[in-house]
Amino acid sequence: MRPYSGKNAIVFGGSSGIGLATARLLRERGAKVTIADLNAPTSSEEDIPWVCCDVRNQPQVKAAVLAAAGRGDLHWLVYSAGIQHYGTVVTTPVEEYDLVQAVNARGAFLATQETIPRMKQGGSIVVVSSVQAVVCQNGVAAYAASKGTLEAMMRAMAIDHAKDNVRVNSVMPGTIDTPMVRASAESFRGDAPLEKILQEWGSVHPLQRVAQPEEVARVIVFLLSDEASFLTGSSYRVDGGLLAQLPVRL
Numbered sequence: 001m002r003p004y005s006g007k008n009a010i011v012f013g014g015s016s017g018i019g020l021a022t023a024r025l026l027r028e029r030g031a032k033v034t035i036a037d038l039n040a041p042t043s044s045e046e047d048i049p050w051v052c053c054d055v056r057n058q059p060q061v062k063a064a065v066l067a068a069a070g071r072g073d074l075h076w077l078v079y080s081a082g083i084q085h086y087g088t089v090v091t092t093p094v095e096e097y098d099l100v101q102a103v104n105a106r107g108a109f110l111a112t113q114e115t116i117p118r119m120k121q122g123g124s125i126v127v128v129s130s131v132q133a134v135v136c137q138n139g140v141a142a143y144a145a146s147k148g149t150l151e152a153m154m155r156a157m158a159i160d161h162a163k164d165n166v167r168v169n170s171v172m173p174g175t176i177d178t179p180m181v182r183a184s185a186e187s188f189r190g191d192a193p194l195e196k197i198l199q200e201w202g203s204v205h206p207l208q209r210v211a212q213p214e215e216v217a218r219v220i221v222f223l224l225s226d227e228a229s230f231l232t233g234s235s236y237r238v239d240g241g242l243l244a245q246l247p248v249r250l
Contacts, residue, residue, distance in 0.1 A: 002030030013081030055107030122165025174239030
């Protein structure tokens with residue numbers, strides 16, 4: 001079944017993790033998909049056009065959007081580009097803070113600024129945020145700030161562009177088995193096996209596991225689609241129940 005054969009989408013950060021899973025699912029369901037990312041997707045995605053794009057660079061973002069728009073009016077945008085750095089406001093160098101904000105929040109600003117005017121018949125946008133936009137662990141000051149910024153910007157865009165028939169929502173994932181999460185686990189694992197660390201991180205979720213990128217992608221694709229036609233300005237937690245629980249165990 002290819003229900004999205006008339007749709008044209010661009011996925012920023014689409015070469016790995018949640019972005020790649022979303023690009024694959026959109027392609028499987030018939031949409032035209034363009035990936036915008038600094039890195040090329042894996043060889044199995046050769047049939048998905050890729051544009052090399054540093055989301056901090058406005059001309060490169062514009063070029064990526066123009067490449068996607070060259071395949072027809074744009075309908076859907078997914079912003080999944082993101083980086084994770086650790087530190088408090090005291091220990092995080094300002095240059096590192098600026099980098100995290102530039103990729104995670106400013107990049108989304110640039111991507112939507114270029115895309116919305118090219119959604120001639122309206123469209124739908126989903127930004128990939130994090131549960132750490134609303135609650136956070138220790139030592140993630142820059143990352144949490146960037147995701148909080150992203151959530152506020154999502155709501156503002158939803159209000160501003162409802163008149164243009166453009167819907168804007170976000171997903172807030174918990175712990176997902178992505179290259180970024182694996183890199184974080186690697187830095188904290190010490191002598192423990194990487195998979196053991198992932199299992200421990202998954203165990204704090206009521207569903208007792210780390211999620212796969214495809215599980216987030218299915219929510220993103222739903223929010224993009226006409227099935228979600230009255231949903232805008234909202235955040236959807238894909239967190240295995242993480243934010244539903246109190247830390248107190250009886």
